[in-house]
Amino acid sequence: MALYLLYESAFGYALFQVYRLDEIGQNTEAVRNSVSDLNHFGKVVQLTAFHPFESALDALNQCNSVSKGLMTDELRSFLELNLSKVKEGKKPKFSVGVAEPKLGSHIFEATKIHARDLKLGDLEKAQLGLGHSYSRAKVKFNVNRIDNMVIQGIFLLDTFDKDINSFSMRVREWYSWHFPELVKIVNDNYLYARVAKLIEDKSKLSEEHIPALTDILRDEGKAK
The missing domain is CATH 1.10.287.4070 (Helix Hairpins)
Structure with missing residues (x-):
């Protein structure tokens, strides 16, 4: 089953797809490599879609709704547009990870998309990986002068x-x-x-x- 991660930021909604999560989760060394190396991390988590907020007021309304565990029409359209529609009576071939449990329940009730809570440490691993990737992109290392x-x-x-x-x-x-x-x-x-x-x-x-x-x-x- 494919796994997607929904991320709500101040700029908009982002949808990431996670690859080989179970395989990596069973191997501590692989987890460390995936979050410390840009190439490995890019193969594990990839941005699938992004929907920017129209204004600061829109961002405030969306974030308030998310904090209350409510799915807005904008979020519903974003998910339905970028995820396969779940047919009535059939089991979905994917699930969506969310940080807010109440939001996950509301998404499932409205769209039948199976939403599950992120496990403890999932968000930290993703943030750590992003931090390493950003640092490597910004800091220019001189291979001839390691000191x-x-x-x-x-x-x-x-x-x-x-x-x-x-x-x-x-x-x-x-x-x-x-x-x-x-x-x-x-x-x-x-x-x-x-x-x-x-x-x-x-x-x-x-x-x-x-x-x-x-x-x-x-x-x-x-x-x-």
């Missing part, structure tokens, strides 16, 4: 260090116009920024600030 990602990561860290040092020097430079003595008291850039934020206006500095300064500097003598 490119490491190099880029190190470069990014170096850039962060330079930026932090630059900002720290700017804080020291600007705040020293207000409180020049602080530069000689606090050498560490991070602690200097914290102390400057605590003090703000030097004219308001008092004995009450000593405990807070001690917590930052870990040195009561320096805080005094």
Whole structure:
């Protein structure tokens, strides 16, 4: 029996056909290969039909109906147009997987199309496969430099260090116009920024600030 999956998105209704689901489901290694490789995944799940919503209002109405487990005329037309009509008294040669159980019941009552709930993990496998496929399409790997990602990561860290040092020097430079003595008291850039934020206006500095300064500097003598 053929298996289709109905997917309701913000853009419209999509119908996917699943191939060799039972065969793959019995083999963990095959499942892993199917969702991590674009070629394998494309052979397991293929887009059969797509129906876009006409407007944002239409999308809202359709999604509200789906959440309530109701099949709209638009969804019914979409299914009947892309699936073989089930003859009265005959067993269908396909079934449709849906995420909303109530919607599946309504579809069966109205069209006699056998709709069943997706098993736990089916949606996650499909999403994982799509994520891998999308990443492979967007990220350009250089086969001659397999360490490119490491190099880029190190470069990014170096850039962060330079930026932090630059900002720290700017804080020291600007705040020293207000409180020049602080530069000689606090050498560490991070602690200097914290102390400057605590003090703000030097004219308001008092004995009450000593405990807070001690917590930052870990040195009561320096805080005094």
